[in-house]
Amino acid sequence: MHELPRLTSGIQGLDAILGGGFVEGASYIVQGQPGAGKTILSNHIAFANVALGRKVLYVTLLAETHDRLFQVLGTLDFFDPSRLGDEIAYVSVFQTLRDQGLPAVVSLIRKEISRQGATLLVFDGLLNARDRADSALDVKTFVAEVQSQAAFAGCTVLFLTSTRLADDSPEHTMVDGVIELNNELAGVRSVRRLHVKKSRGSRALDGFHQFDIGSSGVTVYPRLEIALAHPSQPETLVTGTVPSGVDGLDRLLGGGIPAGSVSLVFGPSGCGKTTLGLNFLSASSEAEPGLHFGFYETPARLHGKARAIGLDLQPLLHSGALGFLWNPMTENLLDKLAHRLLDEVRGRGIKRLVIDGLGGFERAAIYQQRLVEFFAALSNELRSLGVTTIATWELRDLFGPTVSTPRSEVSSLLDNLLMLRHVEVSSRYKRTLSILKVRDSDFEPVIHELVIGNNGLAVSLPLEPVEGAATGLAKPLGA
Amino acid sequence: MALIVIAEDEFLIAEVLVMMLEDAGHDVAPAAHGLAALDLVREKRPDLVITDFMMPLMTGLELAKAIRSDDALAEIPVILVSGAQGSIGRSHPDMFNAVLDKPYQEKRLLETVTRLLQQQ
Numbered sequence: 181m182h183e184l185p186r187l188t189s190g191i192q193g194l195d196a197i198l199g200g201g202f203v204e205g206a207s208y209i210v211q212g213q214p215g216a217g218k219t220i221l222s223n224h225i226a227f228a229n230v231a232l233g234r235k236v237l238y239v240t241l242l243a244e245t246h247d248r249l250f251q252v253l254g255t256l257d258f259f260d261p262s263r264l265g266d267e268i269a270y271v272s273v274f275q276t277l278r279d280q281g282l283p284a285v286v287s288l289i290r291k292e293i294s295r296q297g298a299t300l301l302v303f304d305g306l307l308n309a310r311d312r313a314d315s316a317l318d319v320k321t322f323v324a325e326v327q328s329q330a331a332f333a334g335c336t337v338l339f340l341t342s343t344r345l346a347d348d349s350p351e352h353t354m355v356d357g358v359i360e361l362n363n364e365l366a367g368v369r370s371v372r373r374l375h376v377k378k379s380r381g382s383r384a385l386d387g388f389h390q391f392d393i394g395s396s397g398v399t400v401y402p403r404l405e406i407a408l409a410h411p412s413q414p415e416t417l418v419t420g421t422v423p424s425g426v427d428g429l430d431r432l433l434g435g436g437i438p439a440g441s442v443s444l445v446f447g448p449s450g451c452g453k454t455t456l457g458l459n460f461l462s463a464s465s466e467a468e469p470g471l472h473f474g475f476y477e478t479p480a481r482l483h484g485k486a487r488a489i490g491l492d493l494q495p496l497l498h499s500g501a502l503g504f505l506w507n508p509m510t511e512n513l514l515d516k517l518a519h520r521l522l523d524e525v526r527g528r529g530i531k532r533l534v535i536d537g538l539g540g541f542e543r544a545a546i547y548q549q550r551l552v553e554f555f556a557a558l559s560n561e562l563r564s565l566g567v568t569t570i571a572t573w574e575l576r577d578l579f580g581p582t583v584s585t586p587r588s589e590v591s592s593l594l595d596n597l598l599m600l601r602h603v604e605v606s607s608r609y610k611r612t613l614s615i616l617k618v619r620d621s622d623f624e625p626v627i628h629e630l631v632i633g634n635n636g637l638a639v640s641l642p643l644e645p646v647e648g649a650a651t652g653l654a655k656p657l658g659a
Numbered sequence: 660m661a662l663i664v665i666a667e668d669e670f671l672i673a674e675v676l677v678m679m680l681e682d683a684g685h686d687v688a689p690a691a692h693g694l695a696a697l698d699l700v701r702e703k704r705p706d707l708v709i710t711d712f713m714m715p716l717m718t719g720l721e722l723a724k725a726i727r728s729d730d731a732l733a734e735i736p737v738i739l740v741s742g743a744q745g746s747i748g749r750s751h752p753d754m755f756n757a758v759l760d761k762p763y764q765e766k767r768l769l770e771t772v773t774r775l776l777q778q779q
Contacts, residue, residue: 245669247742247761264743271715272668275691288715
């Protein structure tokens with residue numbers, strides 16, 4: 181298949197969404213309400229390309245002065261004032277438009293592209309051009325002429341506009357791509373989203389993609405279930421088991437945790453889920469690096485918790501064989517979390533992963549319906565990377581007959597299911613562990629007690645025979 | 660009263676400059692880019708030129724070079740006012756009689772204009 185030459189956006193995540201970047205010499209409309217992020221996005225793209233040696237022409241029809249714009253851009257890392265003038269030129273054509281009309285602007289842009297040797301043109305203010313035009317035909321002619329002249333010079337064009345142009349507007353029908361940015365309220369919070377509405381010659385990733393703007397500029401987080409509709413690499417079929425790090429557990433699991441599998445450890449608060457995760461991570465090594473990707477405990481508290489149960493994780497943390505990545509349970513973006521996790525896993529070659537817990541992802545999901553597909557993409561990718569994962573899930577009720585796993589569809593995406601509970605037996609609370617499912621392996625279907633020993637969590641004796649232990653409300657047999 | 664040509668592509672800045680200089684008693688001829696300014700300079704032989712750096716078709720530096728290379732115009736003082744290219748301007752002392760940084764400071768600009776016109 182013939183691939184079109186590309187111009188990178190230089191924005192993390194955006195090239196993937198565009199199907200490989202912008203098409204060289206093609207023209208795009210970038211539209212969105214004021215404040216949606218068009219100017220920062222386009223300037224980020226401009227400076228990223230300047231850094232690659234391209235020349236950029238930034239033409240404005242705005243009332244805002246360039247100095248004011250530079251003041252704002254000066255707060256962002258990508259802005260490099262030493263490039264201004266020679267490698268990136270900002271010119272205003274407002275007076276030319278006012279005094280001589282659109283045809284004179286077209287002529288001026290053509291001369292400027294050639295004079296600057298620009299291979300990227302940003303035209304900020306298509307709305308103003310529309311206001312100035314006598315008819316829709318004028319703008320259509322303007323867009324057609326600018327893009328054909330730019331294409332002739334091999335120059336990619338971004339037309340920025342703050343109007344929401346109709347999908348069948350002349351401008352939309354003519355350009356090669358349309359990118360819409362919006363910043364919408366979802367309940368009390370706001371979420372920035374990007375949508376490629378049109379993409380000629382590229383297989384763009386459909387639908388909305390979250391993005392944010394920070395001091396490093398714009399970062400786009402491709403929606404996980406479409407970006408990883410198929411895992412990024414074929415699954416490396418790892419066989420065998422890895423030690424769970426919990427004394428006595430490997431025997432119940434039929435030898436250990438299946439390597440490259442995803443396990444769900446669920447139970448109410450305080451039943452030992454995080455502790456089981458810490459035990460699992462204590463078996464990390466430089467050959468099998470571990471990561472705790474958590475939402476609740478800070479790294480300091482996790483470290484203290486491990487020490488309190490006799491696990492010294494300091495050497496592993498010090499050598500880099502183990503890392504803690506804490507995501508405060510505040511306002512999070514679902515896809516940002518997932519990409520942060522996967523970047524860390526890929527970057528450090530993580531093989532032992534604890535996600536503590538899936539509820540952190542669930543809370544970040546503004547559109548809950550997508551969680552099944554999201555977890556499918558995430559778990560498939562982790563398997564393909566050969567990562568053995570333990571994810572925790574907190575049951576709402578400390579005791580009771582209702583055991584809610586994170587939706588039945590999600591549970592079926594998981595390879596292994598382990599349930600932890602507090603069980604009251606003869607006026608004493610006991611921590612218990614039940615294994616409900618292990619991928620491709622026989623396991624011991626007996627409820628066991630869990631104890632905290634010298635080496636963290638350990639499996640103890642089978643629970644004395646009672647009825648209803650799975651609910652936490654045990655009764656003597658035959659009672 | 661002096662005649663001053665302004666080369667500035669940003670209309671807001673150009674309009675304020677025109678008002679400021681007219682209030683100070685000067686005649687002002689604005690141009691939206693360097694090339695149009697050069698035409699005005701050739702046509703009107705002003706007493707002074709104030710130019711921006713980044714403009715369509717001809718930069719402020721190119722404009723100054725064109726003025727200096729024309730014997731009939733070479734003695735016209737040129738002030739560069741720029742946000743980011745002030746250092747480029749200062750590295751060409753033979754091209755610019757004064758280099759001021761944006762944002763414009765009215766008092767400083769008018770003092771510089773007066774000084775350069777008095778030197779004429």
